[in-house]
Amino acid sequence: MQIDCSIIGLPNVGKSTLFSVLTHVSAKIANFPFCTIQPNISIVYIPDLRICQLTDIFPSHKTVYGTIKFIDVAGLIKGAAQGVGMGAQVLNHIRSTKVLCHVVRCFDNNQIIHVFNDIDPCRDVSVVNAELILFDILQCEQSICAVQKKCKIIDVNSKQQLFVLKKCLDYLYNGVFLRKIQFSNIEKINIEKLNLLTIKPIIYIANIDEKSVTSNIYLNRLRALASKEQSPLVSCCAISPSLTHKNNCNRITIERKECILHDINNTIFSVLNLCTFFTINLNVTRAWICVIGTTALEAAKKVHSDFKKGFIRVRVIKFDDFIIYNGELGAKRAGKINYEGKDYRVEDGDILKFLFKI
Ligand SMILES: Nc1nc2c(ncn2[C@@H]2O[C@H](COP(=O)(O)OP(=O)(O)OP(=O)(O)O)[C@@H](O)[C@H]2O)c(=O)[nH]1
Ligand SMILES: [Mg+2]
Known part of the structure; x- marks a missing residue:
């Protein structure tokens, strides 16, 4: 955006x-x-x-x-x-x-x-x-x-x-x-x-x-x-x-x-009522700007049109949990990973991973 x-x-x-x-x-x-x-x-x-x-x-x-x-x-x-x-x-x-x-x-x-x-x-x-x-x-x-x-x-x-x-x-x-x-x-x-x-x-x-x-x-x-x-x-x-x-x-x-x-x-x-979500992988850690209230499906489209087309679920880790539990594995062990559907409203600091079918 x-x-x-x-x-x-x-x-x-x-x-x-x-x-x-x-x-x-x-x-x-x-x-x-x-x-x-x-x-x-x-x-x-x-x-x-x-x-x-x-x-x-x-x-x-x-x-x-x-x-x-x-x-x-x-x-x-x-x-x-x-x-x-x-x-x-x-x-x-x-x-x-x-x-x-x-x-x-x-x-x-x-x-x-x-x-x-x-x-x-x-x-x-x-x-x-x-x-x-x-x-x-x-x-x-x-x-x-x-x-x-x-x-x-x-x-x-x-x-x-x-x-x-x-x-x-x-x-x-x-x-x-x-x-x-x-x-x-x-x-x-x-x-x-x-x-x-x-x-x-x-x-x-x-x-x-x-x-x-x-x-x-x-x-x-x-x-x-x-x-x-x-x-x-x-x-x-x-x-x-x-x-x-x-x-x-x-x-x-x-x-x-x-x-x-x-x-x-x-x-x-x-x-402008904006917030930031993040995507992380080995290649790139990226901040994405969106309007507060953006749905997971709209967020998926921002990242890649295929993510929207084949959207299954989105994996959400809150920024603070990622830091406190020292990353994905720690957050998982602490039960701090959630899987949400297409209507999930993205919040500031969310770290998102889109699960999709091709
Ligand atoms: N003392 C002081 N001078 C300033 C300040 N900000 C800008 N100036 C001076 O004001 C003059 C105009 O600054 P610009 O930034 O060109 O102003 P502008 O609004 O872009 O002007 P236009 O493009 O002509 O509309 C310059 O001589 C600046 O050095 C400030 O905070 N304090
Ligand atoms: Mg000027």
Whole structure:
């Protein structure tokens, strides 16, 4: 499953700086708006310590990590939805991504240009969000025209399509993001192809200065906004290469880059409702990303289409059991191996082996 995530925000707020930190790809960074014109794209491995723990017990020739694709685009400004700046290209580009990481400037520095000449994270967020809403309005309005034009006689399908498009418009005209709205399955299918922007989860990334890692006045304001919107917020200082950071999970000091990537990845997993399962054999130990609730049959298809076609059962060992009992044999002796059917819901950390007939 390809997770793609766009890095958006006003111009010159540190999007490309963050992109470079996350991906280790040196993007063009400069202190003027619209330094980025063509998107910077890079795929990074999702660090997962569990892979190392698995291969310590059961070495395989190769390890394959999950990946995430980051796309750093040009800045968005007022009028972007109508094509001002690089608006049209940027908004079209981010339509294909699953999550929007919205970088917001939360640091003071007179040397670094701000397009509005002062620092106000909530205003900045509202400018960008207004463009996302406007863009969706345009998409829905155009689709309504297209459906009406295409169908001289409005059939059931077109009626359903028009209904959901008008429903979307009602909310969008009132400034409501569509991710807050419940849609039936049919409604979802009818708007899926439009790839509307306000349906996508947003993660706010507060770009703060090195001194105020835990709090500053701008960060606090952005936090309040994010919490009101029920959107997650990650704070980081994109620029300082020397900063190291304590990782909450394992209490070791790790490189700042890894730490930011770790925080952002975790948040992406949470907003997209994702989890990881593993497959192990002598050749390869591999992490697979799937949506929580994926069935064993769907998981089998991810790994190999033959596994789905000839699916018999899936053997499941929980990650913790594999570690505690020192591998497959130990887990077996402790009665920690389960065999499940095609409807089994895969859980995070499951180590799966598919039994299938050819
Ligand atoms: N002091 C400070 N400067 C930063 C920080 N992040 C980025 N900058 C500076 O801000 C300027 C703009 O950074 P970019 O990463 O190019 O910003 P951008 O959002 O990609 O800009 P556009 O592509 O033009 O939209 C550069 O001079 C960076 O060095 C930060 O956390 N602190
Ligand atoms: Mg840039």
